[in-house]
Amino acid sequence: MGKTVAAFTMSLDGFIAGPNDEIGRLYKWYFSGDTDFRVPGVDRVFKVSQTGADYLKEEWSKIGAMVTGRRDFDVSNAWGGQLILGVPHFIVTHQPPQEWLGEESPFVFVTEGVETAVALAKAAAGDKNVGVGGSQIVQQCLKAGLIDEIQIELAHMLLGEGIRLFDNLADYAIDLEKIEVIDTPDVTHLHFRVVK
Numbered sequence: 123m124g125k126t127v128a129a130f131t132m133s134l135d136g137f138i139a140g141p142n143d144e145i146g147r148l149y150k151w152y153f154s155g156d157t158d159f160r161v162p163g164v165d166r167v168f169k170v171s172q173t174g175a176d177y178l179k180e181e182w183s184k185i186g187a188m189v190t191g192r193r194d195f196d197v198s199n200a201w202g203g204q205l206i207l208g209v210p211h212f213i214v215t216h217q218p219p220q221e222w223l224g225e226e227s228p229f230v231f232v233t234e235g236v237e238t239a240v241a242l243a244k245a246a247a248g249d250k251n252v253g254v255g256g257s258q259i260v261q262q263c264l265k266a267g268l269i270d271e272i273q274i275e276l277a278h279m280l281l282g283e284g285i286r287l288f289d290n291l292a293d294y295a296i297d298l299e300k301i302e303v304i305d306t307p308d309v310t311h312l313h314f315r316v317v318k
């Protein structure tokens with residue numbers, strides 16, 4: 123059985139995007155290295171360190187489906203209609219967008235909440251992991267005990283303001299066990315297991 127993994131690039135002060143959803147500064151590490159990393163499923167090539175490329179190749183090959191939120195979907199412009207990593211995407215929303223409901227749509231919209239979205243994604247992923255994106259979705263999944271691991275790509279910067287990944291978790295003290303720490307010039311990869 124695969125795991126459910128929340129993976130984000132985060133600033134040292136805890137932000138995963140700026141106040142207007144800007145991610146350019148945070149994502150600088152994807153473009154500051156000398157090794158090409160072709161992102162499966164989309165027309166995108168990152169330039170990261172060799173260590174970063176090895177890390178991404180290993181971790182992303184384990185992902186068999188994605189669950190994320192409607193804001194992530196909208197802000198990214200539906201990823202240009204492509205499936206990141208070439209895996210099924212389950213988008214949690216109260217109201218699916220009409221323009222993406224046709225038979226040709228690569229996306230599945232889930233209106234029954236995060237438990238249903240994660241269950242559908244697990245079934246689609248088989249033995250592989252489910253990646254969870256969207257801070258609101260991650261927070262709800264953490265509260266419901268649905269996250270097994272957290273992977274933070276800690277960008278070496280302070281963003282000052284924006285969207286915090288771990289907001290709204292008062293009353294949910296969660297312990298983590300370190301799995302791995304990998305240091306690279308622009309980002310430190312922090313990998314934790316959620317203690318249940």
Ligand SMILES: NC(=O)c1ccc[n+]([C@@H]2O[C@H](COP(=O)([O-])OP(=O)(O)OC[C@H]3O[C@@H](n4cnc5c(N)ncnc54)[C@H](OP(=O)(O)O)[C@@H]3O)[C@@H](O)[C@H]2O)c1
Pocket residue numbers: 129130131132137138139142143144145148190191192193194195197214215216217232233234235236255256257258259260262285
């Ligand atoms: N740094 C990184 O690695 C990284 C990665 C991914 C995303 N991001 C950033 O994260 C931001 C998006 O995250 P976010 O927290 O703002 O939003 P989000 O979690 O992606 O989506 C929140 C939306 O999902 C819908 N939703 C949430 N819970 C629901 C439920 N239980 N049932 C039905 N619908 C539900 C609601 O939309 P509706 O009511 O409209 O349906 C809600 O407004 C963007 O700025 C993106 O750039 C950063």
